[in-house]
Amino acid sequence: MPLLKTFVAAAAATLITITGAAAQQAGGTAGNPYRVMLVPADGGTEDGTKADFKPVFDAVTQTTGIHFDIKVGQTYATVIEAICSDVVEIAWFGAASYLPAQQRGCAELLAVDVNHGTSTYYSGIYARKDSGIAAVTDLKGRSMAFGDANSTSSFVYPVAMIVAAGLDPATDLTAIRMTGSHANSLKALAEGQVDAAAASFDSFEKAINQGTISAEDFVVVGKSDPIPNPPLAMSTKLPQEVKDALRGAFNTVHEAPGVSPEMIRGYGGKQVDRYDATVTDAMLAPALVTLSGVSGDLRASILEKAGN
Structure with missing residues (x-):
């Protein structure tokens, strides 16, 4: 395989x-x-x-x-x-x-x-509320951060969601950043380095609870099937x-x-x-x-x- x-x-x-x-x-x-x-x-x-x-x-x-x-x-x-x-x-x-x-x-x-x-848990794709990104299809022409390429919920499932929306991540995203972890991807999003980021809902919730990001600033634009x-x-x-x-x-x-x-x-x-x-x-x-x-x-x- x-x-x-x-x-x-x-x-x-x-x-x-x-x-x-x-x-x-x-x-x-x-x-x-x-x-x-x-x-x-x-x-x-x-x-x-x-x-x-x-x-x-x-x-x-x-x-x-x-x-x-x-x-x-x-x-x-x-x-x-x-x-x-x-x-x-x-x-x-x-x-x-x-x-x-x-x-x-x-x-x-x-x-x-x-x-x-x-x-089970869930993977998500997140964007800033002021980005104009409201759905996975809106990622066309935008930049995005993923975690580790061997990660189920910060790479595999988000990529699958993008493909299911009719997009090719390699051609329809303007830039891709591989950050190595969920936390790093959310940090890149919070700092405006990318337009969207992939991470598990658990990691997103943890970042909010730790004060790393503010829930009011972000929107969930995609949620996976149960993982x-x-x-x-x-x-x-x-x-x-x-x-x-x-x-x-x-x-x-x-x-x-x-x-x-x-x-x-x-x-x-x-x-x-x-x-x-x-x-x-x-x-x-x-x-x-x-x-x-x-x-x-x-x-x-x-x-x-x-x-x-």
Whole structure:
């Protein structure tokens, strides 16, 4: 599949940023914790993505004695290669970055967060209210910021929305900026560097809550279909008893004594009801359909324009 080959090539290109050799697998003890890497959904800062997930990992440690060392990858491709090179045992992906790792035989699902009975979220395209952009079709002749090219909700789904509106992003947008994250794209929009930006609704809401942007200044010009929540995944090389222990830990952590509801956090740092460790790859089927529509050639043409 061309799209998968493109993702794999991008991930392989970042190998030198991680390590030249596979590290010894960790054991989950305080001295040898399981290594976790998160995709940089909100900029990849210590007070961003890492802080979003630290509470739930701390809760698992508190209730099971399993320890974790959490880091944030510089790019989505870095995280793909990290789990495929045995540099980490656990990773947090979007659907667009999990699928290449799963198809390479590196990763399998661990758990996904559930809130109000659902495990879905939304991608959006945003513009300033004074821009005159009221619909996705109005993006013709305008500039736009996307996040990481391996991101489900800051690239794949927004591109699909633009194509569904009858536009070709590579020719109908006057300029394209690849910013690397949702937060950076929203920042570029807020500073007037672009006319529109792509990001998840979770990231948009988080930026508003943090005061980075003002809700009164922006309009949502496009909202995606429901997207499967970004899953936690684990290395296929872990022993089965370890996989079972991790799934059991995340599946029950919300019920554990001493764990407060505020510790059960998901994407964007939002408090969620629980984690579901019975999730299967079939959950990602809707995302796979959208991924197949954003072909390797289309993706390549967008990245080429962004590089000019």
